[in-house]
Amino acid sequence: MIEKEPANFTVLDLLSLELKEQNDLRLRCVAGRAGLTREIPVPDLNRPGLALAGFYESFGWERLQVFGRGETAFLKKLERDGLDVEAYATFFSYKIPCCIFTNNLDPGERFLQAAENAGCPVLITDLNSSEFSLRLIRVLHDIFAPKTIMHGVLVEVFGIGILLVGDSGVGKSETALELIERGHRLVADDVVEIRCLNGTVLMGQGTNKVVGHHMEIRGLGIINVTHLFGVGAIRDKKQIQLVCQLEDWDPNKVYDRIGMDELTAEILGVKVPKLEIPVKPGRNIPIIIETAAMNERLKKMGYHSAKEFNQNIMRWLESESARTMYFSRDDY
Amino acid sequence: MVEAETTIKNRAGIHARPSALIAQTAVKFASRIYLEKAGNRINAKSIMGIITLAASFGTRIKIIAEGPDEQQAVDAIKALFESGFNEELG
Numbered sequence: 001m002i003e004k005e006p007a008n009f010t011v012l013d014l015l016s017l018e019l020k021e022q023n024d025l026r027l028r029c030v031a032g033r034a035g036l037t038r039e040i041p042v043p044d045l046n047r048p049g050l051a052l053a054g055f056y057e058s059f060g061w062e063r064l065q066v067f068g069r070g071e072t073a074f075l076k077k078l079e080r081d082g083l084d085v086e087a088y089a090t091f092f093s094y095k096i097p098c099c100i101f102t103n104n105l106d107p108g109e110r111f112l113q114a115a116e117n118a119g120c121p122v123l124i125t126d127l128n129s130s131e132f133s134l135r136l137i138r139v140l141h142d143i144f145a146p147k148t149i150m151h152g153v154l155v156e157v158f159g160i161g162i163l164l165v166g167d168s169g170v171g172k173s174e175t176a177l178e179l180i181e182r183g184h185r186l187v188a189d190d191v192v193e194i195r196c197l198n199g200t201v202l203m204g205q206g207t208n209k210v211v212g213h214h215m216e217i218r219g220l221g222i223i224n225v226t227h228l229f230g231v232g233a234i235r236d237k238k239q240i241q242l243v244c245q246l247e248d249w250d251p252n253k254v255y256d257r258i259g260m261d262e263l264t265a266e267i268l269g270v271k272v273p274k275l276e277i278p279v280k281p282g283r284n285i286p287i288i289i290e291t292a293a294m295n296e297r298l299k300k301m302g303y304h305s306a307k308e309f310n311q312n313i314m315r316w317l318e319s320e321s322a323r324t325m326y327f328s329r330d331d332y
Numbered sequence: 333m334v335e336a337e338t339t340i341k342n343r344a345g346i347h348a349r350p351s352a353l354i355a356q357t358a359v360k361f362a363s364r365i366y367l368e369k370a371g372n373r374i375n376a377k378s379i380m381g382i383i384t385l386a387a388s389f390g391t392r393i394k395i396i397a398e399g400p401d402e403q404q405a406v407d408a409i410k411a412l413f414e415s416g417f418n419e420e421l422g
Contacts, residue, residue: 151375168359168377190380207384216379222348 009143011098011121012036017139025135027100027123031112035119040064040097043140045133048099049074052087061094064136068129072105084110092118100136102129145195145203146268154187154204154238155179157293161238163192163204163272164289166246170279173215175246178286185235186225189215194240196268205237242296243272244289249280259295259306334402336395342416345389350417351382357408363399365409376409389422 015027015036029036046063049071067075078084092114098121101107107115107122115122125132152165153176164172173189180186188206195203206212213225213234226234243265255278256263265274275292279285295305340346346354358365358376365376369391374381376395387393393413397405 149372149374151378151381168375190378191374191384208386211380211384214380222379 008039010037010039011123014040014098015123019139023135023139025132025139026125026127028125030107030122030124032098032115032119032121034116035098035121038095038097038119038121040140043137043144045100045136047071048091051091052078054087054090056090059094061096063097065096065099066129066133066136067099067101067105067107069103069105072101072107075108075111079108079110084114088114092120096120098123100125100132102127102132142195142197145197147193147195148268149207150192150194150267151190152192153189154192154240155289156185156187156235156238157290158184158297160242160293160296161187161204161240162242162244162289162293163240164244164246166279167248169218170246170248171285172246173217175285175289177215177217179289180225180229180233182286182290184290185233185238186213186215187235187238188212189225194267196270200270202240202267202270202272203237204240240267240272242292243267243274244292245274245276246279246285247276249278253278258310260310333396333398334406336406336410338393338395338410338413340387340389340391340393341414341421342419343389343422344419345391346382346385346387348379348383350419351379353412353417354382354409355379357412358405361397361399361401361405361408363397363402363405365398365405366396368394368396 014025015029017025019025041062044060044063045066046060047068047070048059048065051059051061052071052074075084078087088111099107099115100123102125104124104126107124112122127135150163150165152163153172154161154163155176156162157179164175166172176186176189187204191207191211192204193207195205197203214222215225216222245265255276263274263276264271266272273296277285277288277292298305342350344350354367355377366373367376367382367385368374369385369387372385373396374385376382385393395406395409395413397403397409399405
């Protein structure tokens with residue numbers, strides 16, 4: 001497991017993101033195109049009202065600057081009072097990643113000119129400020145989330161995201177293929193990109209659209225899962241809720257026989273339940289994975305098979321010993 | 333652990349056939365073998381993994397092996413890259 005270097009995320013990358021529906025930022029660039037290569041160093045935004053009024057202490061200049069109705073009205077006032085030249089000069093002396101105007105507000109000729117001269121991109125969106133801020137923070141936190149790439153297969157089985165890991169040739173892809181055949185879904189084969197959202201959720205997806213949803217099956221070669229099994233057999237991303245480690249049966253290793261002790265795998269600092277599943281010819285791994293998924297769902301609903309089973313045994317043993325005691329009494 | 337660096341010598345880059353060659357060579361060794369491009373590390377025994385690297389002509393690739401036959405593994409894979417996978421060289 002290797003930590004991925006955080007790539008430089010520029011304003012141009014922000015503009016070219018392909019976002020849909022509730023995440024669409026609806027941005028377009030109106031000035032300062034030369035600065036589109038500026039990097040966005042932090043996933044935060046700032047309302048620059050105080051800075052424009054001349055208060056630059058603790059100014060979050062490295063953040064995206066969002067101009068709403070208030071800020072835009074203030075720009076107009078600055079221009080009316082003839083204070084704009086100086087204010088804009090100070091403002092743009094910081095290397096701001098970009099300025100974003102919400103509500104389709106017009107920044108005004110003079111602001112655009114100042115931005116153009118400073119090489120600072122000015123973007124406009126038709127969303128209102130609070131909606132835009134929500135979407136932007138959601139999108140940026142997604143992009144800035146810690147990332148890693150793992151070797152394994154990510155499948156969705158009965159709604160549970162399961163990451164199959166194990167050495168090459170142990171049968172991860174074959175297991176996944178059987179699961180797909182049984183109506184479950186493939187998220188990514190072989191190379192899974194995992195991002196940690198909110199520090200608690202592990203989101204897994206394929207690394208690349210071109211290679212996505214293809215599988216390599218020894219003896220068959222590369223197959224296109226979407227074309228063979230239909231769009232119902234695939235999913236773009238899924239939270240990882242269980243890790244199944246497939247390994248060759250080792251007669252000297254002790255495998256869990258009861259399921260009371262819970263193993264966990266740690267990915268990007270998040271603990272995920274883990275099962276170690278020994279593979280031996282004739283063992284039907286896909287059915288074991290399916291059962292593991294259903295068992296995981298039961299656990300989420302508050303029913304723990306192994307624990308419940310043990311409690312019943314203990315209760316039975318107790319009643320048994322009470323009965324023995326009762327029947328062995330002398331006065332009976 | 334043994335590491336070596338190489339560049340892609342064939343014009344077409346690492347498409348399906350070269351990646352199959354790499355994976356086929358890699359599985360012959362017991363060591364864990366990785367390829368790394370710009371900080372992205374993948375398992376060299378996985379064809380899909382190698383393709384995902386999107387290594388085009390001239391890209392620098394690091395070969396890393398860890399295990400009992402690490403030196404032989406790195407040498408064999410490096411030789412494969414150097415030969416340009418018997419394809420047209422750039």
